[in-house]
Amino acid sequence: DQQVKQNSPSLSVQEGRISILNCDYTNSMFDYFLWYKKYPAEGPTFLISISSIKDKNEDGRFTVFLNKSAKHLSLHIVPSQPGDSAVYFCAGGGSGGSNYKLTFGKGTLLTVNP
C-alpha cells in the first residue's frame, strides 16, 4: 500500500528552465510534507517542507505547492542548475499521532543538462 507516490521515475530539463517534480498521496492524515534531495552514495538532505494547512511554501529557487483536494504536491525548481541533478524524494509525516515517522515515495531522478 503506497501512501506516497512519485509516478515519474525520471525527469530531464535544460539548465535555466523550470523543473517540476510531482507527488501524490493517499493518506489524508499527513500533517506535513517534505522534499529531500539525494546524491548517489549519500544520505537524503532536507530541502523544503510544507504544513498540511498551507498551500505554498517558498525558499529561494525552491517552491512547494500543496493541493489538498487533489492530494497532490509539487516541487518547483527555478532556475534549474546542473548541481540540482539528484534523486528527489517526497515524504509525508505526522500521520496517526506519530509526528516522527516519514513515509517516502520512490523518488524521481532529476537530470539538469548544461
Next chain:
Amino acid sequence: NAGVMQNPRHLVRRRGQEARLRCSPMKGHSHVYWYRQLPEEGLKFMVYLQKENIIDESGMPKERFSAEFPKEGPSILRIQQVVRGDSAAYFCASSPVVGGTEAFFGQGTRLTVV
C-alpha cells in the same frame, strides 16, 4: 559540528552471518530513527529510539532484526542470520526533538549479502 555518522559505509556479509550497523547521532540529538531503502524503493521507517528506550519498532521485521540506543555510545541496528533480501541501504537519522521535520540523515550503510 559533525553530522550523523554511520559506519561502516559498506558491509558485505555471507548468508547466515550477523550484521551490525552503527549510528552516532548529531551532538545534542537524543532521538534516532532507522530507515531501510530496498533497491528501486523509497526509504521505509523501521524503528524510533531514544536513549535506552525503543519508542516505536512498528517497521522492524519481527525476526532477526533488533535495535538499541544505549546510554553511552552509538545506536546499533543488528541483523542476525542475514539473507539475500536484507541487502539494502540502511539510513539513520537523528533529531534534537521528536519530529520528522527536524531529522538529519546520515550517509547510510550499504549492506550486501552474498
